[in-house]
Amino acid sequence: MGSKDGLYWCMLLVVHILVSFTMLLSDASEITSLMTFKASLVNAEALNDWDPNVAPCNLTKVNWKGVMCGKDGSVFGLRLENMGLNGSIDMDTLAGLPGIRTLSFANNSFQGAIPDVSKIGMLRGIYLSNNNFSGVIRDDMFSGLKWMRRVELQNNKFTGRIPRSLTGLNILVDLKMQDNGFEGEIPDFEQKSLTVNFANNKLSGPIPQGLKDQNPSSFAGNKVCGQPLTTPCRIPTGKHIHKTLIVAVVTILGVLVIIGMVLLICQTRRRPTNGYKNQQTIKLSKNNPYKTSKKELQMHSDEEDNYKRSPNSGRLQFVRNDRQRFDLPDLLRASAEVLGGGSFGSSYKAALNDGPAVVVKRFKEMNNVRKEEFYVHLTRLGRFSHPNLLPIVAFYYKKDEKLLITDYAQNGSLASHLHGKRKPNEPGLDWPARLNIIKGVAQGLNYLYKQLPHLSIPHGHLKSSNVLLDKVFNPLLADYALVPIINKHHAREFMVAYKSPEYAYHDRTTNKTDVWCLGILILEMLTGKFPANYLKQGKGGSSDLETWVNSVVREEWTGEVFDKEMKVTRNCEGEMLKLLKIGMCCCEWNVESRWDLKMAVEKIEELKEKGSDEEYSSFTSDGDSYSSRAMTDDDLSFSKSVVKR
Template sequence: MLMGAHAAPRVRAPPPPPRKHATTTTLLLLSCMVMVVIVSSAAPAPDSDALLKFKASLSNAGALDTWDPSTSPCSVENGNWNGVICFEGNIWGLQLEDMDLSGDIDVDSLVPLRLLRTLSFMNNNFEGSIPDFKKLGALKSLYLSNNQLSGRIPDDAFAGMGSLKKLYLSNNKFTGTIPASLAALPRLLELRLEANQFVGALPNFLQKDLKLLNVSNNQLEGPIPEALISMGPTAFSGNKELCGKPLDSLCKSPTTSATPNVHPNKYSPLKVATAVIAFGIALGAIIVILMALIQRTKQQTPQSSYNQKSAEAAASLVDHDQCGSSSSSSSSPDRSSKRSHQEQAGKLSFVRDDRQKFDLQDLLRASAEVLGSGNFGSSYKALLMDGQAVVVKRFKQMNTVGREEFHEHMRRLGRLKHPNLLPLVAYYYRKEEKLLVFDHVKRGSLATHLHGKRSISQPALDWPKRLKIIQGVAKGLAYLHTELPSLTLPHGHLKSSNVLLDESLEPLLMDYALIPVVNPEHAHHIMVAYKSPEYSQHGRSISMKKTDVWTLGILILEVLTGKFPTNYLTQSSSNDWVNSIIRDQENSQLLFDKEIGATWTSKGEMLKLFKIGIACCEEDMEKRCDLKEIVEKIQDLKERDSHADQGHSINAGRHEVDV
């Protein structure tokens, strides 16, 4: 994603009060410094201030109670504010869907968010006329479907929004004609206007990249522009007065009010017959020429330019939403001709037979939302036309992997089946980048539940839930070690943000077994396994499966304490973080997360799990427990301990911990 960086406006301290009886210059300087500190600490960040002002314009905004002015909207430690999408610490978008919001959408309050690119207020209760969104000229996507917005949309409502690609206004109460400014948006990809009360003729949308248009169930009339015929009949159904292809209703020919007074010999039967014959001969000649040209083109080009362009555009799906335009292919015709037929056709390779098949063009036509950007690349949620939701992950750190090697490893991952693994559904190979497709999991990651701001509908993770999650993670990790014995690191990237939770809070491991296909120079910097003590101390290649045990130990301690392992993720070693956790045991109130709901009947089991986590984090790999032994101990844990095992010492081999 290429975006210009904008510096946040500086907070200027107010001038010091007038000097009355200051005795020394030092005293004056100290007072000024104190005022600067006070102002700096009290003044909210510009982004926070903008969002809080926006929230103030809303009604029934209980879902946004987590917007805490004392924290950052894009906090690494606390998680993003609810509904706020961040990228590299900046606010990228707002996804405030299904929150029962009403009131005014205060566009002016959002203007200071210069990196804001996507807004979604779908499935709420907003009423009245459409806000003046053209003040946010850099928006790429705007979703307003399923509200109560009404009235006529001004013709210039979207004038100047040259970056806008996706606009959803369906299922509202808009009236009047379709705004003419929509037809002038140069980068428009998707437009949904169905189920409103639009009248009049359809504008002539000439955007070459327009992939999706739906104007069904309105009151439109007149012929359908030729440029829109490819959209299919369902895009125009429910408009009784629309006519022409692709609908079955033919447009009526215009009739004249009077018969012209012509010379009786001007259109004699002989002249008419001659004209018809001449026209037929000319038309036949044109058809023959066109057929010859088409045949010649087919012989010279194995794939049509449309298919090649579609495949490249689909393979760069992420670029459409990140950079403002799809990345052009740098491959020469000779290089492109060497690609497999599957790549040229833009087809996904499916590794599971229990999923409905789709292709990259379906992903392009789908409603896409930015989920975030991690170490490997960007993730998108794509809602396909049939209602299926998938997540597309784009990887750029696999460029050195050969095609056959990549295909073989993906097929190997596709054969894995376990209730605690997020299954790979499909993949796409291209030399420059790779796409992996997974099922979408609604509840999000474990990291969000542990460190994010919770909504009312999202209960805290108590001890039984956390124990269930750790036991599921352990079982999934053990399965990987059993099914992938030849891999030095069957997972290699285990952390809380790579553990998803399904509807029943069953954990699903993701981003597993990727080390064989990730460029080594990138793996050293981005993968968790390379931050283990053995690598940071000795600088040697990871060659022991006990590194996965170490990452499991970090996860266990994070789940028990609720503390985010910042050093573990940002530096090359986590020893300091683990030692700080051990020191916290001196104060039992600091040892476990306050939301875990510890009781005297459960604390003994929690202490047992704490001991297991410490044993997993043994610095010396030779002294570190094997995964099989660790998994057995974790599975033996229970929600309650009838013995109330308290006051004992935890000796995990690394330290002796008195609790």
């Protein structure tokens, strides 16, 4: 080894030692701060595993209960919920943790004034709900917290006015202040993506214009008025009258100017005397995010006009011409069977006297959708024709009642076959059936992507209960493309797309979000296990199912990952392994690393029921694990990548 090489390796060793020493100092600093913070708490027995001799984080692995670890191994949050904690929350000490971004002390017994969150300038979320905090929150408490996205203060005893500094949080998306004693008027919130809840306080006065599209229930139990409530506001008096008069005068002058211009145009231009109607045209914006063609926009505009002129408003609107026509009285007379109640409403099977059975789904969470928008969107979906989409037959629109009528799938949902109780001697879904189903699901999803390029999540609610099976067990996607017409708050609470990692951590969906849902569905079909996080309201961020599969793969490739109901044969295990790999690549938490739909569909289409001799893999004699020859080089690299995650 030359002198230069020796010098290089010496310098490399020095750098490594310095980095290691820096990490040790960082760990020691975090341990000191957290132990000091713990000392300020009362009834902290739940934190007995906080060992000063062990680092809180080992990269992303959590060693201390309630600590949240970042990718670099630093502490980025505390989630100390449901622990019976009391005492004071030492924000000065927590401010000494440079990586801290989120704090949750929900469902404890803290009392007194709100902790001074302004001391942690990089804070993104503060969760203090269901405690006994009280008193007035100072008006500038949230000033300077430009990264704050979520504030949850509900079910405490706060009083006084809502801090106006909250209106300056430009990226705030979630504000929950219900069930307190806040009083006075609601400040002017203008954040576009904000969801609020001020229910059950002592608020009064008009609801600001920026909140007119919120759920009306968010203002219940107060003395407020104006949209979105049906309670009108009285004519303003006192200090508001001057501003109102100015607005009224300007509006009247504007109307007069417009009337004058119209009269002038009528006098200087002749009306067309020929018999042709003026064709409506729509100018396209250069910044149109949907990239919709002129022809398509013209078609949508014509559909809205048709609906406005239609004498059938309030009746069933059929969107397909190849189905028997019927009306509401026919549905009411038909024998009905309750199929179940989902997150959007109840479904019924209606058997018409002289026609096939249909499914009627009642939607409860579409009250903010205009009838013209509803008509245009459902009419468009009614034109879709694909063997793996559940056809929409008709719909019904009234302000308080919205129905969607679809074909009836004879074999129920995929979820019922994977997780429901079967009759004695009734076989489960074998491997060929499941492979056929996932291929059909991929093709149906691919069709939606092509037909709805303007939607980042063309399906939005892809899960096993929304995959129906026809009489020969071909899959039919249901409840697709509902995001544009579902109440936004309800969608974010219940729809599967909003449980993806990118929405949980970054409050956004992408054109790979439905691919994540597809990946979880693949794992569910292969393992027979239900994704438990789907049962939780609100955000997911990670899948219990994905975590379990990851843990099995981390140890070794074992047969126990696959559902025994698939009736595995000797030469199909290699294909099952390939599909498992596809599923993991589709539900990769990092969006950049996640496969896109095109790649997923191509790989799924390549799968066969049985592998060739070259691809042959088998279980060991006891059926617990794969033999070593089951693993190709590609599979080994995939296994290592999963372990790293």
